[in-house]
Amino acid sequence: MxxxxxxxxxxxxxxxxxxxxxxxxxxxxxxxxALDLPISSEQDQRKGIDWVVFGVAAVLAIAFMAWGILATESLSKASGAALAWVMDKTGWFFVLTASAFVVYVIWLAVSKYGAIPLGRDDEKPEFKTVSWIAMMFSAGMGIGLMFYGVSEPITHFVTPPPGTGEAGNPEAIQHAMSTTMFHWTLHPWAVYAVVGLAIGYGAYRKGRVSLISSAFAPLLGKRATDGPAGKVIDMFAIFATLFGSATSLGLGALQIRSGLQIVGNVGEVGNAVIVGIIAALTACFVISAVSGVAKGIQWLSNINMVLALILALFLFVVGPTVFILDLIPTSLGTYIGDLAQMSARTGAEGSETATWLSSWTVFYWAWWISWTPFVGMFIARISRGRTIRQFVAGVLLVPSAVSVLWFCILGGTAIDLQRDGTANIAEAGGLESQLFTTLEQFPLATVASIIVMVLVAIFFVSGADAASIVMGTLSEHGTEQPTRPTVIFWGVATGVVAGLGLIAGGEDALSGLQTITIVAALPFTVIMVGLAVSLQRDLAHDPLIVxxxxxxxxxxxxxxxxxxxxxxxxxxxxxxxxxxxxxxxxxxxxxxxxxxx
Incomplete structure (x- = not known):
């Protein structure tokens, strides 16, 4: 033949x-x-501010900020009541959707759709792989790794999650690490990947504008996405981004304040210092944002990757090296074994579990979902030319592997100190101070603590940098280079909301940030489900598949x-x-x- x-x-x-x-x-x-022909971008026909999206979103954001400034106690009560309703009625929804996204993106990568490129058939990736991973990782969760790198493993070790035994049981270490991995590996990055794929495919394969609403064209029709329905979707994306990035800024401010208290020996400081830290960080990331991706985010991300590597290697060498090496395979094995049970855990198991979920798992899922508009749009922007299989492998597996190593090194070091009685890390003030307390047990503690504060600051600047640009993009018809006044407005708004969240939380400032994040993320979770359905419709008619x-x-x-x-x-x-x-x-x-x- x-x-x-x-x-x-x-x-x-x-x-x-x-x-x-x-x-x-x-x-x-x-x-x-059946043919992959050049398609003219819709962006050429859309320029300037979308006054409906920007105007309504800006007015509501200003109203929220005014509410927080003029009636902080009222905001605190209202957000608490909203959180109680969300957790009671929709906690299961966060749990179910996060796990469904993991299954979906893995299936996409291994299926026939994995060969589809985010661009033309012969298009090459815009960024080198190392810079691509660094930017993606820094924008995706960098500041959270610094805040929770020690605090989450040590908290789960001292106070085990419901259903994993009493404190001090023989398997407490494995369950503490597997729970931490559950929150920081596959699930968050799968959530990011869904939005990143939908935006990247639509923008670089179909020629659509880089808007969340545009990705709904296969599901709702272009007329609907260009009309009121599309504008509402983009406004919800702005709100989710605003509150999600504000939470990160608040966490960063708390940790830098703790570092100043410990390293600078300045004693207890009040809200004025936190507001000052937030103002300084806000000014830095606004300056970075208006400098553009290549000059700002890429440069900062590469610096942070080096500093984070230095910190991790330092603790690995001076800390309990053998214990850390033993912890990696043991934790991974327990994580894989417990994955199904952890993925299905809801408030139906009792009030204790429901309370724990609101502080940990559901908060994380809501936080990741609130980050998806800007992280998804950002990683789509830097992933042009890569196939879906390459995208999922890079977005899902590489950051997950780094997170495993990071938490085993930082968390494992803290657990070893706690277990041996060398230091009581768990009782070292708030969560934000536990990393500094861990570093105090080793040589060069002051230098290492300064590196931590620099890392926190740059991680936030690079992440909020991307968030400000994306909110500007959503406000200006999907342009990849929003105007400076729009970017500056959303950057300043992020700083103000972060400060209000900390103040509304009272003595437990973290709770205020968690409350606002979970409530703001609920509507966007519904949008993300529709986004996945729309993406699948798009892929089924791709030229490669046809x-x-x-x-x-x-x-x-x-x-x-x-x-x-x-x-x-x-x-x-x-x-x-x-x-x-x-x-x-x-x-x-x-x-x-x-x-x-």
Whole structure:
């Protein structure tokens, strides 16, 4: 059996031409669905501020800030009541959707859709792999790793999660680490990947604008996404981004304040110092944001990757090296074994579990979801030219692997100190001070603590940098280079909301941030479910998938005909389908000829 390609002249040029364009029944020329043809970007036709999206979102944000400033106690009570309702009625929804996203993106990567590129068929990635990973990781959760790197493992070790035994049980260490890995590995990055894939595919494969609403075109239709429904979706994306990034800024401010108290020996400080820290960080990331991705985020991310590596290697060498090495496989094994049970844990297990979930798992899922508009849009922007399989592998596996090493080094060191009685890390003030207390037990503690504060500051600047740009993008019809006044407005708003969240939380400032994050993330969780459905509809009609379907059908028909009519002596040729068999659609047909060779 051999194959050959005939070059017969088309018989029906009124239906299609050699450029791959076909004509609809009305005579309109449209691209053939099986071909990857250049598509003009919608962005060329959309410029300037979307005054509906920006105006409404800005007014509501200002109203919220005024509420917090003028009636802080009222805001605190209202947010607490809203949190109670969300946890009581919808906690299961956060748990279910986060796990469903993990399954979905892994399935996409290993399925036939994994070969689809986020761009043209022959397009190359815009950024080198190392810089791509550094920017993605820094924007995705860098500041959280600094805040919770010690505090979460040590908290779960001293106070085990519900259902894992009493404090001090033999398996407390493994369950503490597996719970931490559950919160910081596959689930958050799968959430980011869903939005990143939807935005990246739509913008660089379909030519749509970089808006959350534009990704809904396959589900709602372009008219709906350009109308009120699309504007509401983009406004919810702005609010989720605003509150999610404000939470990160608040955590960073708390940790820097703790570092100043310990390293600078300045004693207890009040809200004025926190507000000052937030103001300084806000000014830094606004300056970074208006400098652009290449100059700002990429430069900061590469610096932070080096500093974080230095800190981790330092603790690995001076800390309990053998214990850390033992902890890595043990923790991974327990994580894999407990994954199904942890993924299904809800408030139905009792009030103790419900309370624990609101402080940990549901808070995390809400936090990650509130970050998805800007992290998803940002990683889509830096992932142009990569296939879905490469995207998922990079977004899901690489940061997860780094998180495992990070928590085993920092958390393992703290647990070892706590277990041996060297230091009482768990009682060392608030969560924000436990990393500094851990570092105090080793040489060069002051230098290491200064590095931590620099890391926290730069991690936040790089993350909030991306958030400000994305909120500007959502406010200006999806432009990748929003104007400076818009970026500055959202940057300042993020700082103010962070300060209000800390003040509204009272003595337990962290609780105020968690409350605002969970409540703000609920509507966007619903949007994300629709986003996944819309993405799947898009992928099912991708040119690569259509070509595969055409090829499979044509080859199967040709082989059956060839074997039936000629036995083993036949060749397959490509000719134009004249529709004489009643088969519409204008696809190429496999013609079978006798092989005379």
């Amino acid at each position: 051999t194959s050959e390609k005939k070059t017969d002249s088309p018989k029906h040029s009124d239906h299609h031409d050699p450029t791959g364009l076909i004509r609809s029944p009305t005579g309109e020329v449209v691209p053939h669905p 070509r595969s379907q055409y090829a499979e059908e044509a080859v199967q028909q040709a082989v059956i005909t060839g074997v039936t009519e000629h036995g083993d002596d036949f060749a397959i040729a490509v000719i134009e389908d004249d529709h004489s068999n009643g088969n519409g659609g204008g696809s190429a047909a496999g013609a079978v000829t006798t092989d005379k060779t």
